[in-house]
Amino acid sequence: MTAGTRAEPMKAAVLREGGRLVAEDWPRPALGEGDVLLRLKGCGLCGSDLAKIGDPRTRVPVVLGHEVVGEVAAIGAGVAECAIGDRVVAAHHVPCGACHYCRRGSESMCLAFKASNLDPGGFAEYVRVPRANVRHAMFRVPRDVSDEAASFVEPLACCLRAVRRARIERGDTTVIVGLGSIGCLFVQLLAHAGVNVVGCDPIAERADVAKRMGAVAAGPAEVAAAAQRELSLGRGADQVIVTGGGAAMLPWVAEVLRDGGAVHYFAGGAGDALPIPLDALYHRELTVSATYSASPADLAEAFRLIASGAVAPARLVTHRIPLGSLDRGVDLMRRREALKVYVTP
Numbered sequence: 001m002t003a004g005t006r007a008e009p010m011k012a013a014v015l016r017e018g019g020r021l022v023a024e025d026w027p028r029p030a031l032g033e034g035d036v037l038l039r040l041k042g043c044g045l046c047g048s049d050l051a052k053i054g055d056p057r058t059r060v061p062v063v064l065g066h067e068v069v070g071e072v073a074a075i076g077a078g079v080a081e082c083a084i085g086d087r088v089v090a091a092h093h094v095p096c097g098a099c100h101y102c103r104r105g106s107e108s109m110c111l112a113f114k115a116s117n118l119d120p121g122g123f124a125e126y127v128r129v130p131r132a133n134v135r136h137a138m139f140r141v142p143r144d145v146s147d148e149a150a151s152f153v154e155p156l157a158c159c160l161r162a163v164r165r166a167r168i169e170r171g172d173t174t175v176i177v178g179l180g181s182i183g184c185l186f187v188q189l190l191a192h193a194g195v196n197v198v199g200c201d202p203i204a205e206r207a208d209v210a211k212r213m214g215a216v217a218a219g220p221a222e223v224a225a226a227a228q229r230e231l232s233l234g235r236g237a238d239q240v241i242v243t244g245g246g247a248a249m250l251p252w253v254a255e256v257l258r259d260g261g262a263v264h265y266f267a268g269g270a271g272d273a274l275p276i277p278l279d280a281l282y283h284r285e286l287t288v289s290a291t292y293s294a295s296p297a298d299l300a301e302a303f304r305l306i307a308s309g310a311v312a313p314a315r316l317v318t319h320r321i322p323l324g325s326l327d328r329g330v331d332l333m334r335r336r337e338a339l340k341v342y343v344t345p
C-alpha cells in the first residue's frame, strides 16, 4: 500500500441538488484489504447516469460513472490480481454468488449486487475498487486494446445478458429500436453472431452508423418494418430489443413481431402501463422480458469479445470531455448529438 492515500483531496464531478454537476474536491478513497486504487484514465457516460442525474429521487451529493478504465495506483494487502501500473477496467456491481437469486441466474437482483459500488464512482480522479469487484469484475487490459474500447466492457456485458435472456440465435431476424451507443453495440454483437439485424431510429446518421456496424438495414420505423418483413419472409421479427422509446413503442413492436416472438426491454422509460391487449400476448404467444445490468460471467464474456477484437466499440465514442465539463457531456447526450461521451480526468 502506498503511503498518503488517506484524506488527500482529489477532483470529482459531483452531482448536487437540482441535477447540477460541479467539479469539486472529494476525499481520496482509503484502501482496505483486497482493494485496489485506480488513477482514472477514462469513464464512459451511460444512459443510466443521465437517468440518475435527471431523477429528483437520486441521493446527493454523489459521484456517478461506472464504465471505468484506470491505472493501478495502489493495492491493498493480499491483492494478487494486479500490480501497480497495470491498466484495468472495473465494473461497479458484484453479486454474492451464493443466494437464492444468484443460484437461479438472477445475479443482478441479488441484494449484495445492488449494494455494491465503486468508491466514489468513475467521474473522479481516483477510484477505489472494492475487494469483491477486484475478484469478479476487474480485468487487465491487453496492450493493443485502447482505453476507450476497454470502457465498453460493462455496457457490452449488459447487452450480452439481454441477448441471452431474449434467446436470440444465429439465423434469427432481430430489430433493434434506438440506435444510440447501446443500440449500435447490439447491432455489432448480433451481426457477429450471425443474426439478421435491422436497426430502427429516425436519426439518419445513427442508421448509417448501424449499417456500418453490420445491420442489414436501418432507418425510421417504416424502413425497419419493411426490412424485417422481407428478411423473415413475411413472418415478422423473431425478437425486438427496445433500447429507447419506452412503453409507447409496444403497439408497433407487436405489429412487427412474428407469432411466438419476443420483445425485450433493455431500458425503462416513460409509461407505467404496457399498451398491449393481454389477448394478443396470449393468443400470439408473445414474450415480454427485460434485463437489468450484467453478471460477472457476462462481464468476462464481454471482456473476451473486446480483447479479441471480435467487437470493436471504440468508434462509437463521438465526444471526449474532461471531468470538469461533465455537464456539457450530459447535454450532448440529452440532445442526442453525442453517440457516446468518454470522460477523461
Ligand SMILES: [Zn+2]
Binding pocket: 046, 047, 048, 066, 067, 154, 155
Ligand atoms: Zn453503463
Ligand SMILES: [Zn+2]
Binding pocket: 095, 096, 097, 098, 099, 100, 101, 102, 107, 110, 111, 112, 113
Ligand atoms: Zn446473491
